[in-house]
Amino acid sequence: EAGVTQSPTHLIKTRGQQATLRCSPISGHTSVYWYQQALGLGLQFLLWYDEGEERNRGNFPPRFSGRQFPNYSSELNVNALELEDSALYLCASSLRGGTIYEQYFGPGTRLTVT
Amino acid sequence: KQEVTQIPAALSVPEGENLVLNCSFTDSAIYNLQWFRQDPGKGLTSLLLIQSSQREQTSGRLNASLDKSSGRSTLYIAASQPGDSATYLCAVNNNAGNMLTFGGGTRLMVKP
Numbered sequence: 001e002a003g004v005t006q007s008p009t010h011l012i013k014t015r016g017q018q019a020t021l022r023c024s025p026i027s028g029h030t031s032v033y034w035y036q037q038a039l040g041l042g043l044q045f046l047l048w049y050d051e052g053e054e055r056n057r058g059n060f061p062p063r064f065s066g067r068q069f070p071n072y073s074s075e076l077n078v079n080a081l082e083l084e085d086s087a088l089y090l091c092a093s094s095l096r097g098g099t100i101y102e103q104y105f106g107p108g109t110r111l112t113v114t
Numbered sequence: 115k116q117e118v119t120q121i122p123a124a125l126s127v128p129e130g131e132n133l134v135l136n137c138s139f140t141d142s143a144i145y146n147l148q149w150f151r152q153d154p155g156k157g158l159t160s161l162l163l164i165q166s167s168q169r170e171q172t173s174g175r176l177n178a179s180l181d182k183s184s185g186r187s188t189l190y191i192a193a194s195q196p197g198d199s200a201t202y203l204c205a206v207n208n209n210a211g212n213m214l215t216f217g218g219g220t221r222l223m224v225k226p
Contacts, residue, residue, distance in 0.1 A: 004157075035214075048213065094212075099146060102160055
């Protein structure tokens with residue numbers, strides 16, 4: 001069974017540009033989560049999507065946004081990129097949206113903003 | 115606000131040793147706790163999930179325990195191997211928003 005997949009693996013952008021990151025959950029999973037792992041800041045929760053709706057949002061500015069498609073894949077958009085947005089962005093999925101379900105993580109997208 | 119702390123931040127042991135990694139959290143009203151492994155520059159591999167009603171979970175050489183009342187969890191690794199070298203992260207889920215709050219991790223090095 002394929003795990004969570006993310007694309008691209010690496011992304012290099014300049015300050016002010018927009019970045020789009022993509023995630024495909026494990027087959028059958030309906031919930032998708034996004035986390036940011038920036039150097040020195042640890043892993044921080046960004047967004048949670050379930051059944052096409054945004055269910056929860058972490059403490060990030062509105063220029064971080066996303067969506068979930070009917071096939072449960074998800075996209076994270078970061079507008080007006082800043083240098084501090086450079087980080088590893090991790091996507092996770094779970095079978096359903098309940099708290100009893102384990103979150104499985106993908107390999108991440110390394111975003112570098114220059 | 116939930117805070118998760120992992121001690122020690124780094125640990126180096128010889129191959130074959132049994133070891134314990136510690137995780138503490140400030141808000142005991144959690145739904146579950148997960149232990150993850152992260153290799154350098156890679157994503158997270160889920161190791162164990164303990165629901166709030168459980169005391170421990172086991173998978174192979176790994177055993178995780180949970181004491182909600184004291185806000186602590188431990189990950190026990192038996193007969194460590196060089197392949198166990200990685201960063202180990204614990205994360206707690208304590209709201210219906212399904213947000214995992216992570217500790218800073220313990221960087222483990224197992225020497226041959």
